[in-house]
Amino acid sequence: MKKEERLVTQITPKSEDFSRWYVDVIRRAELADYAPMKGMMVIRPYGYAIWENIQQLLDRRIKASGHVNAYFPLFIPESFLKKEMEHLKGFAPEVAWVTHGGQEELEERLAVRPTSEAIIGAMYSKWIQSWRDLPILINQWANVVRWEKVTRPFLRTTEFLWQEGHTAHATEEEAREETLKILNLYREFIETELAIPVVVGKKTSREKFAGALETYSVEALMSDGRALQMGTSHHLGQHFSRVFNIRFEDSNQNLQYVWQTSWGVSTRLIGAIIMSHGDDSGLRLPPHIAPIQVIIVPISIGRWKETVLPVAVDLERRLMAAKIRVKLDSREEYTPGWKFAEYEMRGVPLRLEIGPKDINQQQVVLVRRDNGEKLTTSMDNLEGKITNLLEEIQKNMFNQALEFQRRNTHDVDNYEDFKKIIEDRRGFIRAWWCGQETCEESIKEETAATIRVIPLEKVKEGKGNCVYCGQLASEYVYFARAY
RNA sequence: CGGGGAGUGGCGCAGCCUGGUUAGCGCGCCUGCCUUGGGAGCAGGAGGUCGUCGGUUCAAAUCCGAUCUCCCCGACCA
Incomplete structure (x- = not known):
């Protein structure tokens, strides 16, 4: 739309200032408003209606794939959180603590859950004894709190809403299968209902979830050329089952630790919808999740x-x-x-x-x-x-976003091009990576781009030279500056 | 958490440098008339302890200090 034709004038044009545009859209469309506490927001009825539609469409899929919903406590005793050190270290800086109950100081501090692996692990150890109790496939819709330093409505707020799935399995294969099954479920859900094309793959060990064996994620490209992690699925291995003592007796009468997964998507999805589809006139909602179609x-x-x-x-x-x-x-x-x-x-x-x-x-x-x-x-x-x-609009919006993603995905084979593209155009950059964390780290320091995923579906076969160090590399990965 | 910018009726801003008595403007809001195929017009009206706390001064939106919040750029996360 040409400038002089713009009728929506309360919104800063996207091209002029993306961040202001983003916040203007949220406030003018009445999706959310800032609450009087740092980093917290009120999700207003119009924004919440979008969330309810997201919940409904995703919940249906979660249930159809054999999971059931439950609800676990908001508070987690400090000692529980401490059991898995890697997990604790990952979240410690951003945990909110409850120290008093009324006037009385608590014997043990309670964490306001930043995620529920610990409390759920503790319960699973009570519920699981036999191979016949497995698998356990539970999901919960909940709020969590992470005391983030930098916040942004929907993308990163101190408190946010999400669903977190927590499953326990008899074998590693089964757990990995579950992790990938959910990853695909997320991909299908986001592409079908939110009309946002995504790339899916594995996180590097540097980027994986605190306490996980492997983390997989669903990533999308926002219309300013930055990437956004839209959902994650973790293969937790036996880290939590060992510390929470979640054991079962298998059919051969051997005592074994269970294999677990956890996975989640949050109200961040709403931020992704705004940034993927919005234009200078404001929001553009995919019909499937629009409160008013x-x-x-x-x-x-x-x-x-x-x-x-x-x-x-x-x-x-x-x-x-x-x-x-x-x-x-x-x-x-x-x-x-x-x-x-x-x-x-x-x-x-x-x-x-x-x-x-x-x-x-x-x-x-x-x-x-x-x-x-x-x-x-x-x-x-x-x-x-x-x-x-409405169906045609839904598809067209997906295609528009896909076209944008294609135009902004660049294959590069040398570091000079890499730096130039990241600086000038952003977007996804695909390049060979040797697998060494030092290269990943250096690229991040020099360009602010990180490895978003090692794609599950190979983009290129064979081997090439690492875009940073030039050594023989077998992974062709996605880089981007991310939110 | 480091660097930069900003908080003034619901929103966007001016005033601040150079303190001075009724703190302005546009949009929005209220009342009435008139209108309505891309954010109409006229008339009248309501609404502000100038983010908060403290200090300087006869006097503070204005000067000083602290603090809170927001935005942008960098280090961590759904």
């Missing part, structure tokens, strides 16, 4: 209340019956033009305009948020047409 704006001219409004009400009823999330904005105090701009900013995928002219012709005007296309269509089988159109 269709906004009906009656054109209020003359005796519109007697002529236009009843038809609009009827259309709303019809679309609702067809399970479309529709809203009719019949407020008199705002002009149609104002409403057009307002719902564009809020990212509503489809606008339905209906005025006196349309009623004479038995038609409506539909305007797509994804590409601005305006089409006139008859009212016959409008439910069916809109249902199809």
Whole structure:
């Protein structure tokens, strides 16, 4: 959209200042607001509705793959957290502690969970005795607290909402299979429902979760060229089962430690939706998760209340019956033009305009948020047409994002190009890496880019020279500056 | 946590350097009239202990100190 045509003027243009644009969108679209405590935000109804849709669509998948939901305590005794040292070290700097109960000082401090491996591990040791008790496939929807130094709405807040899955298995193979199964579930969910293309793969040991054997992640490229980790799936090995003593007797009467996994996605996904799809006019929401999929704006001219409004009400009823999330904005105090701009900013995928002219012709005007296309269509089988159109918008948004990701993924074979691209254009950079942490570290220091993933699906076969040290390398990996 | 910038009605800002009596402007909000196919117009009106705490002074939005919060750039994380 050209500058002079911009109707949404309360938002800083994306090209001018991405960070301000991001915060403007969040506040103007009323997704969230800053709370009076550092790093904390209130998720407002419109933003929470998006989260509820995300929850619903993901929860369905989690359950369909054999998991069940449960709820564990918010507090974790310090001694539990201390059992796995690597885990403790990873989280210690950002744990909030409860030291008093009312006036009385506690015997033992309680951590406000930064994640629940410890408390869940402690419970699993009580629940698991036999191979017949396995696998345990539990998920919980919860809030966690991490005292981060730098915060940003949805991307990194002191408290955030997420789901965390925690499973226990009899064998390592089974645990690894579960880890990858969830990784794929996340990929499919994010691409299908959030319309965000991702790359999936394994984290380097430097980037893996504190206490995990292996960490896998789902990464996406935001429209400013920086990468965002959208979800992680960890193969925990037996680290936690050994310290929490989670043992079972197998069918050969041998006592064994279980193999575990944990995995999660958070309200950060909302940040990813904003940054992947948003434009200068504000949000663009994929239809699958949009709280309002269709906004009906009656054109209020003359005796519109007697002529236009009843038809609009009827259309709303019809679309609702067809399970479309529709809203009719019949407020008199705002002009149609104002409403057009307002719902564009809020990212509503489809606008339905209906005025006196349309009623004479038995038609409506539909305007797509994804590409601005305006089409006139008859009212016959409008439910069916809109249902199809929403699906088309969903797919188109994914394709637009995929096209962006492709254009901003660069294969490089020398460090000079690497530095130049990271500096000028950002995006994903794919290059050979020798596997040494020193190269990874040096690249990070010199370019601020990190290895996002070692992709599961090989991009290139064979071997090449490490982009940093030049030694023979067998991993072709994704680099990017990340959030 | 280091470097830079900023907090003034709901939002965006001016005023501060060079203290001075009723703290302005645009948008928004309220009332009325009139309008309504891309954020209408006119008239009237409400709303601010100038982030917070302390200090200097006859006098502080303005000067000094502390503190909190936000934004940007760097080291850690969903």
